[in-house]
Amino acid sequence: MHTTNTYLDFTRSNQLRAKFNALIPGGSHTYSKGDDQWPEFAAPYIARGKGCHVWDIDGNEFIEYGMGLRSVTLGHGYEPVVEAVKKQLPHGSNFVRPAAIELECAEQFLSMISGAEMVKFGKNGSDATTAAVKLARAYTGRDLIAICGDHPFFSIDDWFIGTTKINAGIPSAISDLTLKFSYNQIESVQALFEAHPGQIACVLLEAERWRPPTDQFLQQLKDLCHK
Template sequence: MNLTDFNTSRLLQAKAHALIPGGSHTYAKGDDQFPEEAPGFIRRGAGCHVWDVDGNEFIEYGMGLRSVTLGHAYKPVLDAAMREMVMGQNFNRPSPIEVECAEALLSMVPGGEMVKFAKDGSTVTTAALTLARAYTGRDMVALCSDHPFFSYNDWFIGTTAVSSGIPEAIKALTATFRYNDIASLEDVFAAHPGRIACVILEAARVEEPKDGFLHKVQALCRRNGALFILDEMITGFRWANGGAQEVYGITPDLSAFGKAMANGFSLSALVGRREIMELGGLTSSRPRVFLLSTTHGAETHAMAAAIATMEVYRSEDVISHLHRAGERLRQGIEQAITAHGVAGKFSIAGPPCNLLYSTLDAEGRPSQDFRTLFLQETIRKGLLAPSFIVSYSHSDEDIDRSIEAVDAALAVYRRALDDGIEHYLRGRPVKPVYRKFN
């Protein structure tokens, strides 16, 4: 199977770029993130399979930027959302399903005492910072520079190459440290005594916490009067039912969930200690925090989808499937890497539930050109795989077909290393999202 017919996508892409900056509403979905010979638009999905506007079928990995962990059009979730939707999605007063959804989430997250819902991860991570600043009376935030994305808001984007439009005064309020490097965080506190309101990081990504790193970060926060915040957008509903904080046995002051929580429906959540969260409530005697007042944050059908998703996690062993399927995929890919002699040039890393890959050139340097080639060749073989992050819908058959596609792609990768990539890559290479100029 070689998929190369993307004519309808090409026509639609021209229209999209005339109407939408970048042709997409999410940078990670943009045309600059995929080869020229790639599907431009996905029409529908079922399980882990998607079909583009030209009718080409792909096994998908990453699944909606990790938001669809059960599978596309997963029936129990769709049924729950539709039952709620026909009764109305939004009212002038709260719906009882808001209480039900809050109870369901807090029962899964260890140490969570209160929750407030919104629509996207950036909103709730930024709300966590607002609470931390109000609670501590401080203005600065420390974030982990090894974790690629926390928010589209100024406090994070100001630390990237795409910082145009963000005032220097805002940039100065964010400091950075390195993962598994407690000394780098100690340096941040030392450089800004009495100013760090909070520390935010993912519990883990590719690298596991070493030597009690997370607990050391929490202890350092407590000694310095800062709040400890975990971004569980990715780790939540993937590492364990209760998120990475359950796996690593740590309770943050605040944590942010989203993505897979409602299996692709738009819902995010800020979870935290009562005394902090109540600053945005009606009972605190301290100055009031305007916390997450969003018109669509409590849409009833999204909450129904979240409740149904959480019920699947409780009744079925979703997490074990993610780890088992990911491990089967990892082993097959590593065998293909060895078979084609590309060890050290192509690698796969991360826990089985969250596999990422790296592409290097013949000199061992990180290469966007070789990433593009790998994407190009896997697309030709029926994979849409910007990562190798599995879902509950990835079957053994899907995994085995994917390994065959990767094997074929790595055969081309090997030849490109030997002969020169210019003989195999068609079109321009992909580009990093964080870049100063196009």
């Protein structure tokens, strides 16, 4: 997040901070948005956004690199999206049974993804990765999960959070089922498979983060998983 202001006034934000933290654990309903996750001069409380720009409740303007935790790729208040939402709202939303628009969306999505046969929409990345873990365990009949220890986040659910420092309340019987390997080090993955033969259900990682794959790491990883 980058500010376009030469002077930042957080008067209103500072007045609200105590109330936020008194009523909402961590001061935010999303952990990654909490005060302890941001530097001192980041925008405390956002009032509105347009494109990649946001304004806090004190009127300070910022360029928001994060863009809705990386999900708002079109920018805030993108007119075609706003108009589509306006058009749909009078018809209602979130019914107890599927709506026809869900099929339309699935068809359009699948038309753009080569090789995909079906699609299941989730509300966030945690739901998606946890669903993948459950599917892998159900299909393989195995319990262990291997994750890349160099990548910081996979899910809010116990199978991952139990491996982090904020693991209070998660039994070791759960966290012990998640193993870690190192990115670009195929030997670390091989060591896990050798130490736990026939027990690993799936391997999770980001294809690339701050370091690109080297020595055909991703292909080697795929080959190893398919053995």
